[in-house]
Amino acid sequence: MMNTDNSKPVEFSDYYNPNIYTWCTNCGNYGIHAALKRALVAENISPGNTMMFFDIGCNGNGSDKILGYRMHGLHGRAIPVAVGAHLANRKLQTIAFGGDGASLNEGVNHLVHAIRSDYNILFILHNNENFALTKGQASSATETGRVCDACPDGPVESSINIMSFILAMNPSFAARSFSGDIHQMTDVIRAGIRHQGFSVVEIMQNCPTYNRYSGHEWYQKRVYDVTKLADYDKTDLKAAQNIAQDLKEKIATGVLYEKPRGDFYSKLVNRKDYKTELVEEVKAGEIGKLMEAFR
């Protein structure tokens, strides 16, 4: 179920979709798409060998602006549907995308359980700290007290630091980047693709329209790359948890944590001896033996 003649290297233009982007000027999503394409090209994965699952949200409006086998599904559900596809055909690269609203509000259950289940997919979380597509309401990542649409006094709930949340769930791979840094995004996405297990990449995504608090410059001033720290050990979960906490002064980016531990499918005892993918196995099942037990 892989079609590509791998002799021809994948090019950036292979992902070109003639539909016109509909994001606002300076929206961070442009950078994310650019990095995504670069990473896929660098990994030599063609559109025909990629499955992408988009959530409903501004981020998801990119689904028809790129190529690949895509689904633009339901709000909050990009992760489980991607996992289902991945389990059926692991030969293709599976990537899911979701906003902070999708991932921490409507679909937080999926994030929690995907991390503990170790599905081997890449999840890119577009964190713009609001529900952008519905015009700027608060998400779990919106700062407490920040006035926004439908919330004249700002939310009273504690805000969730998404990376801290992810790291508290004991992931096997967690990276953070910023939509203004295409190089770093490309790198962490590539690392996420290569990691065997559930790879979460949180991207702090500019939303000049609804998030005027932390814009491009604001982030630019604060982000730093952990790989540039002399003694950073990305296999140390506690260290990652500590460094991820600051979202005000110095914001850690890069692969904050990575410790492979095998993925879901490869731990399934009953699939150990199979060389084929589920998608290749659809044929009349052998029920004769099973029926014998009921005589």
Add this chain to the structure above:
Amino acid sequence: MMNTDNSKPVEFSDYYNPNIYTWCTNCGNYGIHAALKRALVAENISPGNTMMFFDIGCNGNGSDKILGYRMHGLHGRAIPVAVGAHLANRKLQTIAFGGDGASLNEGVNHLVHAIRSDYNILFILHNNENFALTKGQASSATETGRVCDACPDGPVESSINIMSFILAMNPSFAARSFSGDIHQMTDVIRAGIRHQGFSVVEIMQNCPTYNRYSGHEWYQKRVYDVTKLADYDKTDLKAAQNIAQDLKEKIATGVLYEKPRGDFYSKLVNRKDYKTELVEEVKAGEIGKLMEAFR
């Protein structure tokens, strides 16, 4: 909306419901109900002043074996329905109950968000490490690899340490107890009732029928009460997180963490000047002023 003539102290028998319990012999739920009643009596809260919200699960089968204004609602939803009731009438004591399946599987979103929202209710989590009512399937709290119903090889997913999960969400009150210790359960339930905010009490609940791994004696040997530790500081979140991790050798119980920070309702700016409860305010709204804006 409070009916009780408070002059007459509440008695244990006030909570007596003639329906016969349907739990298995030695089920930990018996002890939990006993402690619950004791705590309510000790706090002098009558059934008529209590609202209890039961989940679907073995724990929820207690709903018609006690008195109080009760709802036995949907699987996984005890928390939000309890919160809705509480917000409508804070004069009554609101308590929600749920199993580990309900709280970490079907309804984990509610647990995450109730903690960050600081609703002033008590939540009692019956953790028997399985889906008991549906006959013993794995929950998120079931140990990895533990063979159980519908899982002949045991779950491959990482198991969730429920108290660690709760503490990672930065709660304002988190206690753990064991269904074999009625005194301690009574104490932590009372502390939870008194706490202003979302109080989670995890009870490690014996399920002799489906959880033969960690029975009464097993726990008995391992639990210790943090209040008996000379230098335990229950306002230190990190300390609580550390001490909560061990579920194998020495299991910490008691109020592990408590740091009041005000509850949801009292943070609502537009409710500041109200002396009444929402339930007392239902009358024709004054829309005249509002309409002026549309001329």
Add this chain to the structure above:
Amino acid sequence: MSTKRFSIKITGASGQGINSIGEMLAKALKNNGYKIFAYREYPSLIKGGWSSYQIEISDLELASSEEKCDLLVCLDRESFYHYLPTVDAGGVVVHSLIKLKLNETEPLKSGARINEKKYLEDNKIQIEFIDAIAESKSKWGKGIFANTILTGFIWKLLGEPVAEIESELSTFFKNKPEIIPTNIEALRYGYERTTELKQFKLDFKKDNSWQDSYILSGNHVLALGAIQAGTRAYYSYPMTPATSILEYIAETSHQTGILVKQAEDEITAVQLTIGSMFAGTRAFTATSGGGFDLMSETLSLAGMIETPLVVVLAQRSGPGTGLPTWSGAGDLNLAVNAGHGEFPRLVLAISDVASAFIMMQLAFEFAEAFQIPVIVLTEKQIGESLYNFKKFPLSLPIQRYLLNGEALKTVKSEDRYQITESGISPRWLPGSSEQTYDANSDEHWLDGSDSEIAEQNIQMYEKRMRKLTKLQKQLPEPVLYGNLDAENILVGWGSVKGAVIDALAEIENPEKFAYLHYEFMFPLRTNKLNDLVKKGKKISLIEGNYLGQLGKMLQAEIPELKFTDKLLKFNGRPFFVDELSSYFSSK
């Protein structure tokens, strides 16, 4: 082109400010004594795409739009391409598109530009370019007065005196007084600008008493109806076209004291709602189809535990995410059948602002009187269109149907789910007595305790379902509008009403038609329709969906019912008055 109304379409990309132009014009027109109706189209994205703010002007009260327009204003190219074909013969186009080149070839594929040159010529449409941004820049050093210039220019084309629009502009910017003077200048500049275009003349009777009429969206009025009904808590998760209810209730929460919680998802929103209703306040939630699906398990819960619940289902075009910012009426079957198992429910459908106000009050009334879930259907077309009207309909008295006073002293736990003839059992609130009960989603007996005894199970099931019989008896029959003796009857529900009634007011042969309008969708009353069927009337169906969902429901009740015609529309657009007028005229 209708002589009974004049319509202006202001179009542009999302984010270009067409709504501000539209609102200002709409208010100024109504302050001038005209009656207006405004309709909006916009895409599901934040910037770009094409969108429109369309204003109808008349001396009749309106509740619908034309598909065609008399004056089209275009701020961006996509909008021009898209909306040009909607300009009526003899109409006018004003645009700000630098170096616009009209297409002169026939379109080859779906969605492509029409032969614009030919269209303009064939239809004798005048077109004029105004480089408003450049003019603004050259006058005031920056482009931001472009929209004000255009507003002034449009006002001039309408032939209205400049004073009215000036005063409306001042009101519009009242929170930024510093910018008013230059905007007034820009407005006058636009108004006085020379033009080749013909000037329209609004040939409608002005009604001075109309000046302090209201302009409100259906969602505003829906929220006001709920506030009128004593709502004290609102729980919701944003979803178009219900989001503006959340926005409005939140924005006014300091005035009303309503507790507003944006929940983490729709399941939470509806569970919070039923929790609050259980405790005894009035609360509701609103969502669209996808969110409603998620709430449906809770509808079934409400039916079982006999706890009142009010859920607004604001329809858009489905399935899936569908056309999230467009209208539709395809969720009637869903509202009637969602939620597992069998339980009594009431489904109401709002059709316009008056109906929004009353239906929300009735929703609470019936939910509490019958202890059932009530689903209120509305549509993007109703929720986001702007209606112009003078008087709010009647406020209904609030009744709670709760035990209190003496009754509470003798009540027993077993009364809560008493088997009664009507199916309605006594209800009292938590905290009001020491006789407590279990609102048990497991099948239960009198005090809510579990029961698996067949005989009790039947009795309790029948008791619940009997409420449906009583409820149906209590609901009104649908209302017949138009010539009550007409030969041709149209049956419909929802926003269809506005378009049909407006069309009947515009055609030559209105006496041939009547319109039977359903607002109480389930359980259905069918006597009136049955009579019409018996009288041999020609009955036709009009609905905003593909399947003719109401039609099927009616046919299940009235065997003899056959539809002469079915007018079904399911492309996200509402029924337009002009398409209905042609339909009627052709009969």
Add this chain to the structure above:
Amino acid sequence: MSTKRFSIKITGASGQGINSIGEMLAKALKNNGYKIFAYREYPSLIKGGWSSYQIEISDLELASSEEKCDLLVCLDRESFYHYLPTVDAGGVVVHSLIKLKLNETEPLKSGARINEKKYLEDNKIQIEFIDAIAESKSKWGKGIFANTILTGFIWKLLGEPVAEIESELSTFFKNKPEIIPTNIEALRYGYERTTELKQFKLDFKKDNSWQDSYILSGNHVLALGAIQAGTRAYYSYPMTPATSILEYIAETSHQTGILVKQAEDEITAVQLTIGSMFAGTRAFTATSGGGFDLMSETLSLAGMIETPLVVVLAQRSGPGTGLPTWSGAGDLNLAVNAGHGEFPRLVLAISDVASAFIMMQLAFEFAEAFQIPVIVLTEKQIGESLYNFKKFPLSLPIQRYLLNGEALKTVKSEDRYQITESGISPRWLPGSSEQTYDANSDEHWLDGSDSEIAEQNIQMYEKRMRKLTKLQKQLPEPVLYGNLDAENILVGWGSVKGAVIDALAEIENPEKFAYLHYEFMFPLRTNKLNDLVKKGKKISLIEGNYLGQLGKMLQAEIPELKFTDKLLKFNGRPFFVDELSSYFSSK
């Protein structure tokens, strides 16, 4: 008491082991050449309450139970109180209740004990006490052989030779050979025990070829049907009465290699399923009503993106949590209407084991052929009853309806949602071509890209809905059982079939009746029924719900259809053959 069958009810509290006794007896009986059917009642709790394992014995193939029984065995008091009234006149009761005192007064309230003494006398029922635990203790030092003693005793009452039950017991305990010898002793002890009771004689023809027939539950066969159809992944969240599908597929997963994931909730389960189907394997999920509600948004998604999906809805009695371990057929309306917006779907209803096997294969066939969601209804009564049968029905060839080979070389992205006459567009799997597409839940155009252009929106909507027309044409008409020329026609679906057909085999006047059975519930085929209506037959409805849901659907299609009678049952119990026999006989 039917002469065509004999029925034994083994009753006790949950956890007392009645299922083991039942299973052993059932297998031994079928090994003896009898035909059996077993039906289970149990409460929604782990220990306690009352439950029963009922075995019907006959020389006819059976698919239903009697309400009454000939032999009642009671291991605990609650069961005795509850089930005594189900013992038929002339029957026998065996119990182990120490110091049981029969009630001799009339019951005062619902659910209370009947006047037991009078009931026994009036009906000439013999009763005997066996202190099986004490006897076991006195013989072997511990009580655990009590059930085996009772099994031996029952076998003796049936008048069957002891060898058969001995060999079945050995098979039953084959994994614990060390306990077999003492159990055999206990069995013989029970068999040889003296008794005052009359001995029955099973007066049925033995069929030796029946010895290697199968005994399986409906859920087993449903799973086997899915395995036969090539299912490679199963995703589910436990919920009675669907849980045993999960259990069975998990237990056999080493043999089948099926990937099994118990999901964190139902939304996840159905999303995993549609994801796997999108990628091109065959996967499905099963749940009951409450979980189905949560899945309904995904049905709508599947409809929109035209991705095959198979969901089993295992019905129990609702609403809410309802009677979680009891049966019902109240979710037909839900299956037909769940999920927002309009989209084509297929609803199938299983009626017994043969149907379970075929319907699961057809579910995948239609889901893939039409690229639609397929909902398969079943019931606790079917899923958890044990059917005894000899041959699995036919296996259907597997077709995938996917582009492959040469076709893939010329395919274009725009082919994916091509507008076709049938409504079905080409589908090819991810990875099979570099021409990719967007399965877009937003309304879209040919390659799945967003579209808000009215004309395209209509075309795509109509294309999807056209599939419904083709599908309906392709589905078979319902099957008419019994005397095809009969005057009285019963129409029904689901487990009703077994009871009706069994009853027709037992009554004196079968020629007066025929039964029209629906398995394809939506879209409905109504020609056959229409013909019967036109012929003036008396049509009656039989359904396991209150509203007569199929009846209403049929009436919406066939105006002339009136029901002479409605047999509606909604107390968690299936239709029993004896209640239907009396109904028929009274006609």
